[in-house]
Amino acid sequence: MITMIELGINNLSKSFGANKIFENVGFDIKTGEIVGLIGRNGTGKTTIMKILMGHEDYEGEVFYRKGVTLGYLDQIPVFEEDYSVKEVLYLAFKDVYDIKKKMMKIEHSLTDGDNDIDRLMKEYGQLQERFELLGGYDIDEKMSKVTIGLQISDSIQKMKFANLSGGEKSKIMLGKILLEKPELLLLDEPSNHLDLKSIEWLEEYLKEYKGSVLIISHDRYFLDRVVNKIVELDYNGASIYHGNYTYYLMEKERRFIEAYNRYKENQKKISKMEEQIKRYRIWGKMRDSDKMYVRAKELEKRLAKMDKLDKPVLEKTKIKLSSKGFDRTGKEVLILKNVEKSFESRTLFSGLDLTLFYQDSLAILGDNGTGKSTLIKIVMEVLESDKGSIKYGSNINIGYLPQEVNFEDENISILEAFQYKYNITIGEARTELAKVLFIKDDVFKKISILSGGEKSRLKLCMLMYEKVNFMILDEPTNHLDIDSREILEETLLEFKGTILFVSHDRYFINKIATKIGEIENKKLEFYNGDYEYYKNELLKKADSIVPKREQTNRSSNKNYNRKRVDDNEKIIKRKKKQLEAIEMEIELVETSIDELDKEMLINSTDAGKLNEISMEQNDKKEALSKLLEEWEIISEYIDSLR
Template sequence: MKIRNFSGGEKTRIQLATILLQPFDLLLLDEPTNHLDIEMIYWLEKYLSSMDKPYLIISHDRHFLDNTVTKIAEIRNYTIDTYSGNYSQYREQLQMRLELQEKTFRKQQKKIDRMEKQIDQYRIWGRARDSEKMFVRAKELEKRLGKVEKTNLPKKEKKIKLNFETEKRSGNDVYTFENMSFGFPGNTLASNINMRIFYQNKIAILGTNGCGKTTFLKLLNGKILPQSGNFKKGASLDIGYYDQMHLELDDSITVMQTIWQLVPLAPKGYVFSYLAKYGFTGDEVEKQVSVLSGGEKARLYLAKLIHEKPNFLILDEPTNHLDINMISYLEDALMEFDGTIVFVSHDRYFIEKIAEKKWIFNSGTIKKTSQKLDDLFFQKEKKKKNENNKPKNTENRKTNPIILKKLSTKIDKISDILDFKIEKLDTLELEFSKPEIYNNQQKVKSLTDNIKGINKEIEDLRNQLNEFENEYLELL
């Protein structure tokens, strides 16, 4: 198979393998987690942690930086400052440093003001008394003031407020899949899919590179059709699709034209003002899209997407090429979004913050999972270790297969109950959108109590499931 036929993640893995197999004294990694699946990122973290050679990383992946680095170098205001520790520790130290710098600046400004007033006062006295001595003192104080090494007021980060507005809401049933399969001729990626997407769901799609995540998003966006089964699209859907390759952007036009073509009758000032919210100011708005960096294209794509006011967002690796601050602004906007979101991402921090549900490609189909990403991964690690540690002579195995069977049955039963409870929670939460509910205080209270009760049941079931799964894995 030719390299161009591989997915973005598969190409990254090939490139990474090529580099790591060569001898080196220093490893330089520029955004190494872009396009990698989560399992591969965990592997890379483990590899780097066990490596006895130095490495330098540029990355926007906060979780990855927390797990791999012991020092942070930050370029700010034309200087490079270093901080000991990982990313989370850097953020704490940075905040303390900025607060101290601001405090020092305020204190110094008071001292400078006092000295300047004193200089003026000496000159006033000199003129009033015709005293050369006062002018000499003023001159001496001026020299002292000139030698003061001034502290600059730290520049505050210019925050960008992203706001996904919708012109209308969709129906409660966004998508329904019944016994559906999809893929390409001669290559079915997933089959027997029986799932539903409801209004205001926020769903992360998980899976290894090449399993079909991006293809599934294209199916939702109407770019391809399912191979078999029922595929029902809900009413009043306005889809906003974020393509990780930014193919929807026209390279032949400028940044300004990209937005202006959405509102051709709007004044030029409106477009200038709108683009400024996304960091495009001055001559930057006249740049050709073709010459923009990956990060600039990502920001422009977001600006275009938000302007279209969709009520259903389909996002394919939206954090790729964005800096950490911009990712944070995007997270805040998505948390407040009053519509439905289905997304693919390798950014674990982003997934855990945005996703209320996780769907994972598993055993040739798509399944729901309520587990956290770390739990999912480490469960796989445990399984691998147990398989590697199994005695070669299976006759020496002491675990009674009947016990394993009983535990497996319990796990399946609890999983089914958990899925049922999650479905029930979805249904109850949708009740809040009905006028007969939100206009009746008694019904709102009753519904809120029911939701609290089910949330507690779900938490208990997850704890039970985790205990039984650990017990099962230990006995294997």
């Protein structure tokens, strides 16, 4: 693949009136790059997307590769009222269907002997070639891939698009854009409104995407798995990191340490010169020497011209909440037995059992619509279960953090809300608020203008002050930027009580959960570990299907010994042979890639040949990536049997 700049941004600035959003932003997106655009809420990420689509004016320079096609979900368009979801998705192939209509018209004309058959056949051939090039014969296959991946079922496809919720419409429009396959894809929070299975499918889809992608996302797990470049926005510009989210974290820390060391060296030089100036002045006074004063003035001029580095600031300040002092619960915090809940004729779960122990941190997972939030509402006694029993342990003090935090009176300040609620002094209130980073004039902000992250911080501060010992959270990271998510994580990691939560933020789950409970087939299945442990257990289950199938296929053979099939050593031996075969394939593909490298050097002046070799090399690299992934999965399976 020939690498070109698909999109370039230079010295981009944007203000709304006197309010500066950002300035001097510059970065580019090259062919094949998947770029994550990150930054605190309010730094202008979505504004940049709107600028790129021509919906906002700006200062600076934005340029695209000539002829590049763009795809961006800006807002939900309005379609004709009777449009079904399926018809909306098929609009992605409008150009293909227009060609098909022309082909059908020519087919009809060919039956009329009076027409110029040679001309029509030539035109038909050109249209057919174009139809095939645009993937006209693969439309159903493409539709199936995207609808299955995003879990857009047949029943949903038959629904009227106008009758869908906002979240459902966003998912359908994401599907339509993916089907259009633009050369440059602009995605603003694409994992919103998707469950975990759909998010994981989207990750794999984007990793194989042939074009370039710019993604705004607060999903750190998603950024880790998909992007190969991070652009971090702040109010003074953009910083570029050539790697995924984990690389960004490490590189940002390295840059900070490097900048801080430069600052310290700079300060040493300044201090040394100031001391010299001071000494020359003292000596000049003691000896009544003009020469010493002259030297002092020369040094002062040098000091004035010298570059003075600003002290680098590490933006993240750790919260100082403490959960000491709350009353301990008993060993068993929550017991659910044989719980069932249905809505009309649809049963969400039945025979559901759950025992939550002191200091457990349990994440409830499951596909959309399996009843995760319903279960939380039952535990909170907002909803009643149809069957079963719910029992709380002794000495329970529950604190609840919902998806969207609201306060009874949002026209008062943070300080007033805290002070009045607990009838404490201003000083006491400020001390508590400072623990969640509300300091100085921050405490005078009205609650109505706070971001989602700031409201969550205030609510957490209140819960901790109330000494809750059982925390229940329903999608707590929704609408939070990365910094706010990290503050929430720090708070919960400091919390010494018990936690029950629903979330689709895998990074958050992996940090907070000590157990996973997945609602599947109307039951709750438990995994005693974090998210990575849960995923590995699912992988083992998937891999175990292979030997089970082999056992089933051979069961008809009377002489077949079932015990030998279940013997781990036999399975390992067979899997090792698979590994050896894959390793041979890997070696062959790597050799082919090396040979293609040599061909590129030989044909370095032939652009057409270079393009052909590059495309072949790219296919080989994709094949190599899949082989390596297959090798890794089988290796992990072998390790699990030992």
